[in-house]
Amino acid sequence: MNTTRLEAFSDGVLAIIITIMVLELRAPHETSIMALRPLLPVLLSYLLSFVYIGIYWNNHHHMLHAAQRVNGGIMWANLHLLFWLSLVPFATGWMGENHFAAVPTALYGTILFMAAVAYWILQRAIMTEHGNDLLTKAVGIDLKGKLSPVLYALAILAAFFYSWISQVIYVAVALIWLLPDRRIELVMQDEDGSRQM
Amino acid sequence: MNTTRLEAFSDGVLAIIITIMVLELRAPHETSIMALRPLLPVLLSYLLSFVYIGIYWNNHHHMLHAAQRVNGGIMWANLHLLFWLSLVPFATGWMGENHFAAVPTALYGTILFMAAVAYWILQRAIMTEHGNDLLTKAVGIDLKGKLSPVLYALAILAAFFYSWISQVIYVAVALIWLLPDRRIELVMQDEDGSRQM
Amino acid sequence: MNTTRLEAFSDGVLAIIITIMVLELRAPHETSIMALRPLLPVLLSYLLSFVYIGIYWNNHHHMLHAAQRVNGGIMWANLHLLFWLSLVPFATGWMGENHFAAVPTALYGTILFMAAVAYWILQRAIMTEHGNDLLTKAVGIDLKGKLSPVLYALAILAAFFYSWISQVIYVAVALIWLLPDRRIELVMQDEDGSRQM
Amino acid sequence: MNTTRLEAFSDGVLAIIITIMVLELRAPHETSIMALRPLLPVLLSYLLSFVYIGIYWNNHHHMLHAAQRVNGGIMWANLHLLFWLSLVPFATGWMGENHFAAVPTALYGTILFMAAVAYWILQRAIMTEHGNDLLTKAVGIDLKGKLSPVLYALAILAAFFYSWISQVIYVAVALIWLLPDRRIELVMQDEDGSRQM
Numbered sequence: 001m002n003t004t005r006l007e008a009f010s011d012g013v014l015a016i017i018i019t020i021m022v023l024e025l026r027a028p029h030e031t032s033i034m035a036l037r038p039l040l041p042v043l044l045s046y047l048l049s050f051v052y053i054g055i056y057w058n059n060h061h062h063m064l065h066a067a068q069r070v071n072g073g074i075m076w077a078n079l080h081l082l083f084w085l086s087l088v089p090f091a092t093g094w095m096g097e098n099h100f101a102a103v104p105t106a107l108y109g110t111i112l113f114m115a116a117v118a119y120w121i122l123q124r125a126i127m128t129e130h131g132n133d134l135l136t137k138a139v140g141i142d143l144k145g146k147l148s149p150v151l152y153a154l155a156i157l158a159a160f161f162y163s164w165i166s167q168v169i170y171v172a173v174a175l176i177w178l179l180p181d182r183r184i185e186l187v188m189q190d191e192d193g194s195r196q197m
Numbered sequence: 198m199n200t201t202r203l204e205a206f207s208d209g210v211l212a213i214i215i216t217i218m219v220l221e222l223r224a225p226h227e228t229s230i231m232a233l234r235p236l237l238p239v240l241l242s243y244l245l246s247f248v249y250i251g252i253y254w255n256n257h258h259h260m261l262h263a264a265q266r267v268n269g270g271i272m273w274a275n276l277h278l279l280f281w282l283s284l285v286p287f288a289t290g291w292m293g294e295n296h297f298a299a300v301p302t303a304l305y306g307t308i309l310f311m312a313a314v315a316y317w318i319l320q321r322a323i324m325t326e327h328g329n330d331l332l333t334k335a336v337g338i339d340l341k342g343k344l345s346p347v348l349y350a351l352a353i354l355a356a357f358f359y360s361w362i363s364q365v366i367y368v369a370v371a372l373i374w375l376l377p378d379r380r381i382e383l384v385m386q387d388e389d390g391s392r393q394m
Numbered sequence: 395m396n397t398t399r400l401e402a403f404s405d406g407v408l409a410i411i412i413t414i415m416v417l418e419l420r421a422p423h424e425t426s427i428m429a430l431r432p433l434l435p436v437l438l439s440y441l442l443s444f445v446y447i448g449i450y451w452n453n454h455h456h457m458l459h460a461a462q463r464v465n466g467g468i469m470w471a472n473l474h475l476l477f478w479l480s481l482v483p484f485a486t487g488w489m490g491e492n493h494f495a496a497v498p499t500a501l502y503g504t505i506l507f508m509a510a511v512a513y514w515i516l517q518r519a520i521m522t523e524h525g526n527d528l529l530t531k532a533v534g535i536d537l538k539g540k541l542s543p544v545l546y547a548l549a550i551l552a553a554f555f556y557s558w559i560s561q562v563i564y565v566a567v568a569l570i571w572l573l574p575d576r577r578i579e580l581v582m583q584d585e586d587g588s589r590q591m
Numbered sequence: 592m593n594t595t596r597l598e599a600f601s602d603g604v605l606a607i608i609i610t611i612m613v614l615e616l617r618a619p620h621e622t623s624i625m626a627l628r629p630l631l632p633v634l635l636s637y638l639l640s641f642v643y644i645g646i647y648w649n650n651h652h653h654m655l656h657a658a659q660r661v662n663g664g665i666m667w668a669n670l671h672l673l674f675w676l677s678l679v680p681f682a683t684g685w686m687g688e689n690h691f692a693a694v695p696t697a698l699y700g701t702i703l704f705m706a707a708v709a710y711w712i713l714q715r716a717i718m719t720e721h722g723n724d725l726l727t728k729a730v731g732i733d734l735k736g737k738l739s740p741v742l743y744a745l746a747i748l749a750a751f752f753y754s755w756i757s758q759v760i761y762v763a764v765a766l767i768w769l770l771p772d773r774r775i776e777l778v779m780q781d782e783d784g785s786r787q788m
Contacts, residue, residue: 005204005258007596012212015603020220022677023611027685031692047674054670058663061596072255076375079251083244086219094224101228178667202401202455209409217413221421269452273572276448280441283416291421298425399598399652406606414610418618466649470769473645477638480613488618495622 003064006078010060013082017089018053021046024093045096045108048170049088052112055177056085059119067126077125081118087111105166106159112170113152120145148173200261203275207257210279214286215250218243221290242293242305245367246285249309252374253282256316264323274322278315284308302363303356309367310349317342345370397458400472404454407476411483412447415440418487439490439502442564443482446506449571450479453513461520471519475512481505499560500553506564507546514539542567594655597669601651604673608680609644612637615684636687636699639761640679643703646768647676650710658717668716672709678702696757697750703761704743711736739764 025042028035060081067074091111095104123145155169222239225232257278264271288308292301320342352366419436422429454475461468485505489498517539549563616633619626651672658665682702686695714736746760 005208008205008599009208009212009254011596011600012209012603013216015600016213016216016607018673019604019607019611019677020216022681023220023614024224025678025681027615027681027688027695031685031689031694033694035694036698050670050674050677054667057600058666075255076251079247082215083247086216086247087222090219090222090224094228097224098228103228103230103232107233202405205402206405206409206451209406210413213410213413217417220417272452273448276444279412280444283413283444284419287416287419287421291425294421295425300425300427300429301421304430399602402599403602403606403648406603407610410607410610414614417614469649470645473641476609477641480610480641481616484613484616484618488622491618492622497622497624497626498618501627 003067003070006070006075007061007064010064010078010082011057013086014053014057014060017085018050018057021049021089021092024089024096041099042093042096045092045100048174049092051174051178053085053088055174056081056115056119059177063123063126067130069129071125071129074122074125074129077118077122081115081122084111084115084118088115100163100167102159102163105163106156109152109156109159109166109170112173113149113156116145116149116152120149144176147176200264200267203267203272204258204261207261207275207279208254211250211254211257211282214282215247215254218246218286218289221286221293238296239290239293242289242297245371246289248371248375250282250285252371253278253312253316256374260320260323264327266326268322268326271319271322271326274315274319278312278319281308281312281315285312297360297364299356299360302360303353306349306353306356306363306367309370310346310353313342313346313349317346341373344373397461397464400464400469401455401458404458404472404476405451407480408447408451408454411479412444412451415443415483415486418483418490435493436487436490439486439494442568443486445568445572447479447482449568450475450509450513453571457517457520461524463523465519465523468516468519468523471512471516475509475516478505478509478512482509494557494561496553496557499557500550503546503550503553503560503564506567507543507550510539510543510546514543538570541570594658594661597661597666598652598655601655601669601673602648604677605644605648605651608677609641609648612640612680612683615680615687632690633684633687636683636691639765640683642765642769644676644679646765647672647706647710650768654714654717658721660720662716662720664716665713665720668709668713672706672713675702675706675709679706691754691758693750693754696754697747700743700747700750700757700761703764704740704747707736707740707743711740735767738767 025039025046028039088111091104091108095101095108098104151169151173155166158165158169222236222243225236285308288301288305292298292305295301320339348366348370352363355362355366419433419440422433482505485498485502489495489502492498545563545567549560552559552563616630616637619630679702682695682699686692686699689695742760742764746757749756749760
């Protein structure tokens with residue numbers, strides 16, 4: 001069994017997730033510029049989640065590119081990842097509508113944490129199937145993959161004290177995935193290939 | 198006519214079904230952890246349906262892999278299956294929001310029952326087109342395919358007495374499809390290939 | 395330019411149209427079987443539209459199968475068809491929620507009429523591009539394609555007198571497309587190939 | 592890395608955007624023809640946005656046809672474009688429900704402006720990757736690509752004085768993209784190929 005239909009189905013689910021989030025952005029009844037102000041936190045949390053789903057789509061793309069075969073374990077590890085990502089719109093809406101309050105912010109981090117764990121499990125399942133060679137080399141020490149869950153855990157804790165610290169951490173982790181890889185990509189081409197931007 | 202576009206369309210519909218279910222999980226207005234408690238049954242019924250749609254996607258994938266041609270009968274048998282699966286989000290939402298009450302639980306079972314029947318009809322239509330050889334061998338005695346509707350029928354009855362029994366049955370049927378096949382897959386590779394996980 | 399991406403995009407839009415219609419089927423607050431009764435007309439109109447979108451997907455599939463090239467005119471004729479079909483969920487919901495009242499029933503017929511016209515325009519655009527030979531032969535006299543708009547027009551008129559007559563016509567047109575083609579397909583294989591079931 | 596999955600993902604997102612907009616068209620509770628009147632501006636703004644998303648899909652299709660490779664920069668430039676386009680349903684709903692009031696009309700123009708900028712950035716990213724030859728020749732002086740943002744800016748300003756002027760501009764820009772290219776296509780075939788209809 002090859003990876004084509006798994007990729008197509010995952011692309012479909014990710015495309016829907018990234019798009020239905022915008023339904024949280026409800027048109028206000030008034031038509032003044034002021035009426036848009038309460039939507040700003042909703043828009044910002046939408047933007048954050050848009051970037052995260054974009055990163056996952058990108059990394060997922062690269063990881064499956066390195067895989068040649070799909071077995072039952074990989075299929076379910078993939079669905080497990082999609083399950084956690086499908087909860088992102090819910091957490092995004094709750095966090096945005098409540099102006100980054102403590103509990104919604106912590107829940108958002110929890111879902112990012114679980115998605116990172118699910119991604120790691122999927123990576124393991126693909127490595128096991130392919131004899132640990134290609135993807136193992138590609139992933140390398142996977143510093144970012146190990147650092148992200150630790151930072152999410154910190155953000156979850158921080159949410160109960162100063163929730164803006166959590167937001168800074170969420171933005172920082174997104175930047176870690178976004179920015180340096182592009183630089184690395186230009187310099188070293190395919191090093192760390194499975195998770196580059 | 199080949200199976201590519203049929204698979205692509207089915208993947209699209211299944212990806213949408215699996216994702217729009219999460220829209221039932223509405224962000225609460227309060228921001229305490231307690232505000233999440235009433236959402237727990239909604240989340241659990243979402244998880245159950247997510248797994249069921251995942252199983253259907255998987256089995257559908259395998260079955261169409263064995264098919265080489267598509268005729269009008271197969272197309273409509275496939276749309277018939279998608280119709281019943283498209284009702285899963287409705288039953289999931291009704292069951293979750295009403296904390297697994299009797300009638301919604303029975304309706305959920307009825308839709309699973311009808312989807313199982315529709316799957317069986319689709320299987321028959323593919324077998325007839327392909328001369329009963331390849332898929333017939335792959336499906337074998339299809340114990341799980343025959344057992345599932347019986348268990349759904351039991352769950353529908355049980356819902357009117359103790360609806361938790363129905364829930365146990367729904368989880369059990371999902372596990373029947375999930376767990377042993379993975380084991381079988383590792384041991385026997387392609388035996389029962391059309392419906393493995 | 396080939397037809398692959400046009401088919402993929404159309405499949406995506408049709409898959410979304412066929413699935414979001416089910417969002418009209420809102421979970422009732424009560425949990426008795428009686429609570430489902432007011433949903434029956436909504437479910438029936440969903441079923442009718444599901445079959446119609448299925449027929450369009452099927453015919454669209456066959457027609458594009460006969461096309462080798464896509465030009466700007468075909469692209470926009472295709473989007474024009476998708477526009478009218480995208481209004482089907484709206485008319486379906488309005489008609490179902492109001493128990494097949496006169497004006498919603500007439501609107502439903504109007505949208506089916508416009509979709510039929512749009513399909514005919516798309517067929518013309520493909521014929522013009524391909525020199526009238528392949529598809530022209532396949533379409534033949536296209537009795538069903540000519541009869542359907544006439545029947546829709548009758549149904550629109552009838553809606554203002556007895557709206558059940560309109561419903562009978564809608565079901566009848568769906569059956570015209572569904573039933574005989576399957577028979578023809580078995581007997582004559584690829585005659586009338588562009589619009590068979 | 593090739594363009595296939597990028598196209599598939601973009602097609603998915605655009606198909607969802609173009610279809611969920613119709614959810615703004617809510618079925619009225621009454622069943623008279625008069626009940627449809629307040630929906631007319633919603634329908635008209637839906638039609639306008641449908642055409643714009645159709646134009647973007649078309650142009651995107653052509654541009655990626657000229658690209659052979661995708662790098663990280665192109666991927667993110669593409670997601671950036673999809674982000675702005677994903678805000679179109681929000682602005683469409685707000686503008687339609689408020690009968691083309693000043694601020695919603697200006698916001699609509701702002702999102703079209705940002706999408707045009709994002710498209711230009713994506714075009715640049717593809718040109719840089721491919722050594723400025725193929726697409727550069729195809730794009731040519733790209734008069735329409737340069738004119739559109741200027742016209743959007745004018746429309747944003749005009750919205751605060753006479754919002755119907757803005758609407759005329761939005762329709763005019765859509766026509767600029769729609770009409771002449773079809774003519775050009777017939778006469779000159781592949782000149783200005785990257786953005787033809």
